[in-house]
Amino acid sequence: MSGANSHYAKDPGPLGLYSDEAKRASDIVNLHLVVDPEGNSGRWVAIRLSDGGSDGTIYDCKCDAIRHQLSEKQCVYVQIQPSGLSAKDAHILINLHRDLYDANRKLPDPPCPRHGRIM
Ligand SMILES: [Zn+2]
Numbered sequence: 001m002s003g004a005n006s007h008y009a010k011d012p013g014p015l016g017l018y019s020d021e022a023k024r025a026s027d028i029v030n031l032h033l034v035v036d037p038e039g040n041s042g043r044w045v046a047i048r049l050s051d052g053g054s055d056g057t058i059y060d061c062k063c064d065a066i067r068h069q070l071s072e073k074q075c076v077y078v079q080i081q082p083s084g085l086s087a088k089d090a091h092i093l094i095n096l097h098r099d100l101y102d103a104n105r106k107l108p109d110p111p112c113p114r115h116g117r118i119m
Contacts, residue, residue: 021052022091028054029078029085041082046075049098052090061112073101 018026025047032040043058044065059065062079066072076097078085100106 018087018091019052019094021048021050022087022094024052025054025078025090025094026085026087028052029080029090032058032080033082033084037082040080043080045078045080047078047090047094048075049094049101050074052094061114062109063112063115066109073106 028047029045032043032045040058043060044062045054045058046065046069047054055068057065057068058080059068062077065075065077069075076093078090078093097106
């Protein structure tokens with residue numbers, strides 16, 4: 001992880017090229033959709049901020065995804081949408097969460113019907 005102000009150095013240029021981690025994250029989400037579009041839509045993956053990779057697991061809810069990471073703030077938690085995840089959206093999500101975590105903040109977690117609580 002490089003310096004604190006380097007996040008936006010990876011913004012795409014005029015050719016719309018996104019960082020390797022954004023492309024990797026996009027590939028991971030879209031591959032899950034290819035494998036099982038119906039079954040995997042609405043489920044969650046934990047995308048590492050460091051490299052855009054995941055632990056290879058699809059979680060039923062965000063709290064499960066968080067619980068299986070060493071540290072919540074290593075990852076951005078992405079709910080798989082039927083439309084998939086573009087590299088652009090992955091790029092935005094990753095950079096947003098780097099900034100949020102740096103500021104000791106996070107997005108609110110959705111209520112979890114499986115665990116019956118709001119985190
Ligand atoms: Zn849950």
